[in-house]
Amino acid sequence: MxxxxxxLHDFRSYADTEVALGPGVTxxxxxxxxxxxxxxxxxxxxxxxxxxxxxxxxxLVRFGAEQxxxxxxxxxxxxxxxxxxxxxxxxxxxxxxxxxxxxKSREMLxxxxxxxxxxxxxxxxxxxxxxxxxxxxxxxVLRAPRYAGVRSDYDRVLRQRNSLLKTAGAARRSGSGGxxxxxxxxxxxxxxxxxxxxxxxxxxxxxxxxxxxxxxxGKAYEAVARGATRxxxxxxxxxxxxxxxxxxxxxxxxxxxxxxxxxxxxxxRSDELDRGVSLVGPHRDELHLMLGPLPVKGxxxxxxxxxxxxxxxxxxxxxxxAGGDDPILILDDVFAELDTERRERLAEMVADAEQVLVTAxxxxxxxxxxxxxxxxxxxxxxxxxx
Amino acid sequence: MYEGVVQDLIDELGRLPGVGPKSAxxxxxxxxxxxPVDVRRLAEVLIVVKDKVKFCSVCGNxxxxxxxxxxxxxxxxxAVICVVxxxxxxxxxxxxxxxxxxxxxLGGAISPIEGVGPDDLRIRELMTRLADGVVTEVILATDxxxxxxxxxxxxxxxxxxxxxxxxRLASGLPVGGDLEYADEVTLGRAFEGRRSVDD
Ligand SMILES: Nc1ncnc2c1ncn2[C@@H]1O[C@H](COP(=O)(O)OP(=O)(O)O)[C@@H](O)[C@H]1O
Ligand SMILES: [Mg+2]
Ligand SMILES: [Zn+2]
Numbered sequence: 042m043x044x045x046x047x048x049l050h051d052f053r054s055y056a057d058t059e060v061a062l063g064p065g066v067t068x069x070x071x072x073x074x075x076x077x078x079x080x081x082x083x084x085x086x087x088x089x090x091x092x093x094x095x096x097x098x099x100x101l102v103r104f105g106a107e108q109x110x111x112x113x114x115x116x117x118x119x120x121x122x123x124x125x126x127x128x129x130x131x132x133x134x135x136x137x138x139x140x141x142x143x144x145k146s147r148e149m150l151x152x153x154x155x156x157x158x159x160x161x162x163x164x165x166x167x168x169x170x171x172x173x174x175x176x177x178x179x180x181x182v183l184r185a186p187r188y189a190g191v192r193s194d195y196d197r198v199l200r201q202r203n204s205l206l207k208t209a210g211a212a213r214r215s216g217s218g219g220x221x222x223x224x225x226x227x228x229x230x231x232x233x234x235x236x237x238x239x240x241x242x243x244x245x246x247x248x249x250x251x252x253x254x255x256x257x258x259g260k261a262y263e264a265v266a267r268g269a270t271r272x273x274x275x276x277x278x279x280x281x282x283x284x285x286x287x288x289x290x291x292x293x294x295x296x297x298x299x300x301x302x303x304x305x306x307x308x309x310r311s312d313e314l315d316r317g318v319s320l321v322g323p324h325r326d327e328l329h330l331m332l333g334p335l336p337v338k339g340x341x342x343x344x345x346x347x348x349x350x351x352x353x354x355x356x357x358x359x360x361x362x363a364g365g366d367d368p369i370l371i372l373d374d375v376f377a378e379l380d381t382e383r384r385e386r387l388a389e390m391v392a393d394a395e396q397v398l399v400t401a402x403x404x405x406x407x408x409x410x411x412x413x414x415x416x417x418x419x420x421x422x423x424x425x426x427x
Numbered sequence: 428m429y430e431g432v433v434q435d436l437i438d439e440l441g442r443l444p445g446v447g448p449k450s451a452x453x454x455x456x457x458x459x460x461x462x463p464v465d466v467r468r469l470a471e472v473l474i475v476v477k478d479k480v481k482f483c484s485v486c487g488n489x490x491x492x493x494x495x496x497x498x499x500x501x502x503x504x505x506a507v508i509c510v511v512x513x514x515x516x517x518x519x520x521x522x523x524x525x526x527x528x529x530x531x532x533l534g535g536a537i538s539p540i541e542g543v544g545p546d547d548l549r550i551r552e553l554m555t556r557l558a559d560g561v562v563t564e565v566i567l568a569t570d571x572x573x574x575x576x577x578x579x580x581x582x583x584x585x586x587x588x589x590x591x592x593x594x595r596l597a598s599g600l601p602v603g604g605d606l607e608y609a610d611e612v613t614l615g616r617a618f619e620g621r622r623s624v625d626d
Contacts, residue, residue: 197573205539224544228537231580235573
């Protein structure tokens with residue numbers, strides 16, 4: 042898929058801006074702070090309905106304005122669709138496809154798929170385990186939008202269950218028992234069942250995803266890290282409890298996982314009541330990243346960490362591509378960090394992608410193979426250089 | 428902030444479900460500009476509804492008397508009870524014309540976040556109704572969202588040991604949806620395809 046036209050109204054630094062785009066590579070060139078990332082962020086927002094830079098929508102709306110509107114004409118399966126999103130901080134967003142309003146803006150998820158790499162992605166490698174869990178879950182949703190439902194169900198089960206554990210735990214500690222505490226305990230079993238069911242669905246999907254990603258990450262790391270081989274970068278999914286043996290095939294299936302989760306939840310009952318939080322389930326899992334025998338976190342150099350983060354994104358791109366329509370690849374500020382040889386190898390890797398959007402402060406940083414169309418970004422203006 | 432009584436009106440409206448501060452303001456100004464006769468009629472209906480409408484002492488549905496229309500109707504099958512969260516769900520199911528039994532309105536769903544546990548729902552009243560052995564089937568028609576499912580699971584565990592047939596509306600209802608919004612056809616088919624609950 043690719044975007045052929047983008048309009049921004051009161052989005053970030055742009056009051057009213059139109060950008061014509063084509064398939065292949067487009068590079069956005071301009072000094073820092075001129076609004077390059079703002080443009081690609083808008084395309085990524087249309088795809089994911091959230092920004093990679095901020096968790097709330099307010100900063101996306103031009104300072105002083107009430108709402109932002111992003112419109113994108115997208116070609117997919119040889120047909121053009123006009124996607125529009127109205128961003129209303131604090132209220133619900135409104136989405137339209139080909140001018141007809143959608144009942145819920147969330148229904149637009151999956152219409153456009155993007156893979157974005159930006160300097161913020163260093164947190165994928167250096168940050169908390171939650172960053173890596175989100176990386177996996179976001180990728181699951183991109184492949185199959187129904188996982189957005191699984192994830193939000195799971196989050197809700199956790200919130201309900203934690204709230205119950207707090208009440209029941211507090212009553213147990215005060216020794217008061219009482220009918221409220223009894224009622225809490227009697228419904229805990231119900232939430233256990235739901236935790237095990239939705240948790241197992243999420244866990245099974247993540248385990249399968251990691252298996253598919255492993256070889257792709259190795260290959261991508263080899264391309265972007267100096268002197269690396271494809272067996273250097275590896276990863277392993279570490280659940281919050283010991284995984285059961287698979288009954289058949291390489292991974293345990295959902296039913297087996299649900300049963301194991303349930304057993305573990307029962308085993309940890311007392312701990313959970315003491316601490317008033319759910320201690321078992323995919324929200325406590327970790328994706329371990331390793332370079333050779335060493336963990337990346339705490340051991341790897343800045344350059345190695347950065348290359349690993351880029352490799353994770355490139356592997357995601359490969360994986361999504363194998364599943365059909367090419368996503369839009371966005372590389373925000375990547376080239377400044379790479380030497381000439383790595384730049385060339387990265388360029389080779391992505392040269393045949395349907396659409397690649399690149400940002401760079403210095404035109405010379407963008408390798409010749411990726412020159413493509415040039416767009417100059419300066420003083421809030423976006424102008425095509427060709 | 429507006430002056431005195433106007434702000435009071437906005438505040439009151441804003442406490443209604445689904446009405447945010449902006450809508451509250453819009454409705455308030457609509458009322459200020461509306462025909463006094465219309466506004467008086469609205470005010471009267473609000474008072475009368477609170478005075479007259481009670482909850483059925485058997486099933487918990489809204490009623491103008493001690494018993495609701497359905498509980499008074501001798502033609503309704505007393506052996507089957509359909510358990511729903513709210514009175515509005517009774518209305519939705521009645522529209523399908525699939526169901527000829529009686530109802531039981533719980534008054535919500537289990538939700539620890541909102542401090543709603545089994546004791547806060549009309550579950551004890553349901554157990555009392557089941558005590559005389561007339562009822563042989565209970566249909567769980569709580570909403571197809573997480574809290575509705577949890578409530579159904581809880582009731583299943585309670586009712587199964589009593590030797591009753593316990594069924595759950597078949598899915599096909601939009602996930603995360605409210606029963607109230609399911610269209611008649613979908614809801615009707617869900618009723619047809621209801622299944623025994625087995626966990
Ligand atoms: N909501 C907003 N309203 C107005 N200006 C904004 C808003 N958000 C960001 N900006 C401005 O956008 C600029 C940053 O743009 P960005 O695209 O990140 O730059 P770069 O070209 O370095 O990628 C900053 O000057 C910032 O002040
Ligand atoms: Mg930038
Ligand atoms: Zn009644």
